[in-house]
Amino acid sequence: MALSIAAIASVVVLITVFEGFKSGLSAQVRSYVDSLTAPLVVIQAGADSTAAVRSAVPAELVQKLTAAPEVQAVHPVLIVRSIFEHADHKTPVSVVGYEERGGPARIVAGRPVAGPDEAVFDRGLMRKHGLSLGDQVAVFGRRFKVVGVSSGTSSLLGSYIFVSLETLQTIASGFPETTGQATEAPTMLLVDLAPGVTASEAQIRLGALSADVRVVTPDFLAGNDVRAVNDIMGSAMTFLVYAAYVVGLLVVGLTFYGGVLERHSEFGIVKALGAGNRWLYAYVLAYSAALTAAALAIGIAASQGVASLIPEIAPQYLVVAWDPRVIFRTSVAALGIALIASAFPILRVSRVDPAMVFRR
Amino acid sequence: MLRLMWSDLTSEPLRLAVTVAGVAGALVLVLALGGLFEGTSEKIVTYPQRSGADVWVMQEGVSNMHMATSILPQSYGEAISTVDGVEQATPILYVSGVVEAEGQRWFSYVIGIREGEPNGGPWDVAQGRAVPDPGGIVVPDVFARQAGFGLGDRLTILGASFRVDGITRGTYSMANSLTFVPFEDMARLLSAGPTVSYYLVKAGDGVDPQGLATRLESAVAGTNAMTTEDFVASDRVMARQMGADIIQVMTLIGFVIGVGVVGLTMYGATVSHAREYGVVKALGATNRRLIGVVVLQAVAMIALGFGFAIGLALLLRQALPLMASDLAVSYPGALIGRVAVAAGVMAVVSSVLPAWRIPRLEPVIVFKE
Numbered sequence: 051m052a053l054s055i056a057a058i059a060s061v062v063v064l065i066t067v068f069e070g071f072k073s074g075l076s077a078q079v080r081s082y083v084d085s086l087t088a089p090l091v092v093i094q095a096g097a098d099s100t101a102a103v104r105s106a107v108p109a110e111l112v113q114k115l116t117a118a119p120e121v122q123a124v125h126p127v128l129i130v131r132s133i134f135e136h137a138d139h140k141t142p143v144s145v146v147g148y149e150e151r152g153g154p155a156r157i158v159a160g161r162p163v164a165g166p167d168e169a170v171f172d173r174g175l176m177r178k179h180g181l182s183l184g185d186q187v188a189v190f191g192r193r194f195k196v197v198g199v200s201s202g203t204s205s206l207l208g209s210y211i212f213v214s215l216e217t218l219q220t221i222a223s224g225f226p227e228t229t230g231q232a233t234e235a236p237t238m239l240l241v242d243l244a245p246g247v248t249a250s251e252a253q254i255r256l257g258a259l260s261a262d263v264r265v266v267t268p269d270f271l272a273g274n275d276v277r278a279v280n281d282i283m284g285s286a287m288t289f290l291v292y293a294a295y296v297v298g299l300l301v302v303g304l305t306f307y308g309g310v311l312e313r314h315s316e317f318g319i320v321k322a323l324g325a326g327n328r329w330l331y332a333y334v335l336a337y338s339a340a341l342t343a344a345a346l347a348i349g350i351a352a353s354q355g356v357a358s359l360i361p362e363i364a365p366q367y368l369v370v371a372w373d374p375r376v377i378f379r380t381s382v383a384a385l386g387i388a389l390i391a392s393a394f395p396i397l398r399v400s401r402v403d404p405a406m407v408f409r410r
Numbered sequence: 411m412l413r414l415m416w417s418d419l420t421s422e423p424l425r426l427a428v429t430v431a432g433v434a435g436a437l438v439l440v441l442a443l444g445g446l447f448e449g450t451s452e453k454i455v456t457y458p459q460r461s462g463a464d465v466w467v468m469q470e471g472v473s474n475m476h477m478a479t480s481i482l483p484q485s486y487g488e489a490i491s492t493v494d495g496v497e498q499a500t501p502i503l504y505v506s507g508v509v510e511a512e513g514q515r516w517f518s519y520v521i522g523i524r525e526g527e528p529n530g531g532p533w534d535v536a537q538g539r540a541v542p543d544p545g546g547i548v549v550p551d552v553f554a555r556q557a558g559f560g561l562g563d564r565l566t567i568l569g570a571s572f573r574v575d576g577i578t579r580g581t582y583s584m585a586n587s588l589t590f591v592p593f594e595d596m597a598r599l600l601s602a603g604p605t606v607s608y609y610l611v612k613a614g615d616g617v618d619p620q621g622l623a624t625r626l627e628s629a630v631a632g633t634n635a636m637t638t639e640d641f642v643a644s645d646r647v648m649a650r651q652m653g654a655d656i657i658q659v660m661t662l663i664g665f666v667i668g669v670g671v672v673g674l675t676m677y678g679a680t681v682s683h684a685r686e687y688g689v690v691k692a693l694g695a696t697n698r699r700l701i702g703v704v705v706l707q708a709v710a711m712i713a714l715g716f717g718f719a720i721g722l723a724l725l726l727r728q729a730l731p732l733m734a735s736d737l738a739v740s741y742p743g744a745l746i747g748r749v750a751v752a753a754g755v756m757a758v759v760s761s762v763l764p765a766w767r768i769p770r771l772e773p774v775i776v777f778k779e
Contacts, residue, residue: 057674064663096569096599099508106601131506133474133648140648142477191471206652208477222481235601278508282517289730293442297435304428305674397424 055345057305061298061387062349063356066371066380068294070357072287073376074368078205079279080272082146085155085202088125088240089249090256091271095264099274100129100144106235107263114259115239120252122244126236127152128215130222131208136179136187141366142208143175145189147218151240154200154212159183161198166217170198174366175209189213190221204366207279241265295383302384303391306338327400334396335389342388346381353380414690415706418683426711433715433756434722436665440749441723445739451649452740453583455642457519460580462529463500463610464619466641470632475504475519475608476586476645484604486630493629495617500527501606503596509549509589511565512557518587520567522596529610532590537561538576541590546575548590550582567591568599611635665752673760677767687768697769704768705761712757716750 083100092115097105107126115124128147133140146152153162154170160183163170169189171181176199181187185196189211203210215236243252249267257265317330350371357371370376419426454476458466467490468480490499503522508515523531525541532540532548538561542548547567554560554577563574572591581588596602613622619637626635636644687700727739 054674057670060666060670067663094569096566108601131477131479132472133476133478135473140474140644140651142648142652188471190469222479277515278517281508281515289446290439290443293435293439297432297439300428300432300435301670304425304432307425307428 051341054305054341055348058302058342058345058384058388059349059352061301062346062380062384063353065291065294065298065383066350066353066376067356067360067369068291069376069379070353070369070371070373071367072291073370073373075206075279075283075287076276077370078202078368079207079275081202081205082144082155082210083268083272083275086152086240086268088151088268089243090241090253090265091268092239092241092256092263092265093237093271095262097264098266098271099278100237100271105237107237107239108260109235111260111263112236112239115241115256118256118259120244120247120255121241123242125149125151125240125242126215127238127240128218128222128235129237130190130218132190134175134179134187134189134209134211136181139179141175141178143189143211144208145211145213145218147213147215147222149215151242152238154198154203154210156201157198158201159199160196163197163212163214166214167192167194168197168213169194170200170212171196172203172209172211173199173201174204174361175211178366192217192221205279205368206283206366209366295387298383299387299391302342302387303393306334306341306388306391330400331396335392338388338392339385342384346384349384350377350380412706414686415703415710418686418703419707419710421683429711430714430718433712433753434718437716437719437749437753438722438726439663440665440752441719441741441745442726442739444745444749445723445727445741447650447652448740448742448745450583451646454586454649455645456580456583457521457586457588458638458642458645460533461610461638462533462612463638464613464617465611465623465626465635465637467499467609467611467626467630467633467635468607470634472634473636473641473644474648475641476649477506480504480607481605482607482609482633484606486633487606487609489630490609490611490626493622493626495614495622495625496611497614497617498528498612500524500529500610500612501593502530502608502610503593503600503602504607505568505596505600506586507568507589509553509565509567509587511553511559511563514553514557516553516587518567518589520589520591520596522593523590524593529612532576532578532581532588534579534581536577536579538574540576540578542572542575542592544592544595545573546592547572548576548578549574550587550589551577551579552582553587568596570595570599665756669756669760673763677763700768701761701765704765705758708761709757712753712760716753719749720746 092107092111093100094105094107109126112124112126115121126149130145130147132143132145134143148163157170158173160170169187176182176196181196183196183199186193187196188194194213198212200210200212241252241256243249253265253267257263320330353371357369360367360369458475467482467486469482472478472480484501487499487501490496501524505520507518507520509518521530523541527541535548536551538548539546540548547565549565553565554574557565559565559574561574561577564571565574566572567589572595576590578588611622611626613619619639623635623637623640627633690700723739723741727741730739
């Protein structure tokens with residue numbers, strides 16, 4: 051029985067990990083934008099997310115916004131996508147140029163950026179590329195010193211690197227002496243509101259200042275970032291979750307079937323004593339339910355351990371195994387699988403011949 | 411020994427079938443995930459492969475297209491065109507964006523191209539034009555099919571409305587469908603000023619692309635020039651590395667499940683066949699022979715499961731694009747080899763528990779009720 055419970059618990063772990071991976075991806079994708087503490091964000095009109103979509107806000111709008119009575123301060127942020135290459139590894143990254151706001155919300159080692167050639171790297175990115183605090187690395191062909199390590203700034207789609215806004219604007223403008231553009235336009239403007247001004251009223255008034263931009267909340271942006279990722283990864287993730295369910299069904303069915311086989315002489319005795327197939331079916335279902343309930347408790351507990359282990363092996367992934375929605379979906383799936391998988395042993399039990407009791 | 415192994419294996423056909431199915435399921439999971447990443451990696455490099463360019467010129471420090479940003483001055487086009495061996499230099503603008511139509515959304519590479527340029531545009535036009543007119547857009551056929559629109563209908567990209575001027579084939583994928591808009595329209599939307607993203611360079615007849623790439627880099631400061639072959643390899647490596655860690659994790663999970671499934675079955679079978687093993691032991695069979703039987707059974711189950719997994723994986727490769735047109739799987743030899751090795755190790759590890767039981771079987775069990 052211990053083995054059976056272990057097998058079913060491993061299926062619970064499998065399903066929880068896959069469901070938790072899907073939830074974790076959403077949590078990671080919105081993590082950076084969720085950490086922006088500004089009540090409002092200004093982005094290019096037509097843009098609705100920061101994930102894989104370009105936004106460029108006219109730089110002259112900063113003065114216009116700053117002068118608005120609703121606004122206390124405006125903080126430009128520039129995000130440029132690139133591929134970070136180091137030690138034979140390549141990782142898609144979002145390089146964030148910031149001043150006072152828009153930088154890493156959580157620094158777990160070192161300090162924030164203080165100079166033009168300094169950078170804060172995501173912890174998972176550091177680990178993947180074998181980097182340490184103080185290392186010199188190339189980003190966009192320019193040397194930076196790693197002065198800080200951030201957490202919560204990584205996902206399947208890439209990691210974040212934080213540098214000073216001025217440095218990134220210079221890099222991103224490419225060739226200012228040729229293009230005539232002094233600096234690259236910011237991706238977004240973080241807006242702090244004056245005391246007593248609500249976000250909803252400021253959103254309407256500031257939005258009317260220019261037709262080239264739209265004013266949104268960080269939550270709106272983060273939600274659309276998740277939606278953008280689902281547009282890209284949705285089919286694949288759904289396929290993998292369903293595949294996990296099918297594998298789970300087979301394993302649980304096998305476990306129940308094995309359990310019935312071990313007891314088939316007992317079933318023969320019970321049948322010989324007059325029990326009908328209906329009684330045996332009820333027994334099998336009760337047996338399956340009891341095993342599944344025990345395995346569910348153990349499996350959910352074990353999945354927490356596995357979920358915390360996965361980021362150690364693959365730092366850019368997050369498995370949200372403690373989410374009540376994930377646990378609920380897994381529990382329902384496990385019980386449903388147990389019900390369906392009971393068909394195998396029920397089929398076997400119906401064929402037990404009471405006469406086999408008398409055989410050696 | 412073989413006869414005993416076969417007899418035990420087939421004594422419970424349903425259990426054998428379910429065990430093999432469980433192993434096949436675990437291995438298919440690993441194959442499917444690896445195959446998905448391989449298939450997507452191949453789709454990611456479709457545009458550079460089909461662009462018609464021999465050499466790609468980009469901003470210094472950049473060596474990819476997927477999820478990368480490159481900015482070059484338009485004026486560099488003249489310098490590039492005059493390098494010895496260059497037949498044609500085509501500028502393109504490139505950004506990732508979301509295309510929206512009829513309530514549907516697709517993530518896409520958006521390529522800004524010019525009329526009259528020989529390279530960089532779509533290679534298989536199903537309807538309409540290859541290069542859109544001002545205000546027009548050329549989209550993959552899958553977009554049109556999924557959203558039910560056609561030539562002349564309108565859709566939104568980068569916040570602007572465009573008219574569908576062309577529908578193409580072979581330009582759709584989960585990670586990077588290809589959408590084409592007029593170069594000038596895109597420059598206006600991006601506030602790009604006099605810049606381009608990449609120059610697609612066609613080499614003259616008989617010109618070696620690698621030598622040309624080297625000359626281009628020397629002649630035009632601040633650029634990186636790569637042959638199409640190297641550029642494609644760079645994107646392919648990057649795409650594969652993105653999935654490498656998660657594939658490792660899922661392979662481990664698939665492995666554990668496979669070991670659990672076979673180990674559980676083998677242990678149960680060993681217990682239920684205890685009398686037969688007792689008889690065989692009483693007749694003089696050594697523990698080593700009986701352990702060999704158990705190991706062979708495990709190997710047979712895993713081998714059958716592996717065979718079915720390969721069959722299912724091949725079926726998946728045919729069926730998946732019909733069920734979800736944005737998914738494609740590919741199984742290179744290295745992936746199948748990796749799964750085969752995992753299956754082999756699985757067979758050995760899953761034999762441990764039942765093999766542990768064998769030496770503890772007493773021949774006297776034969777005489778017990």
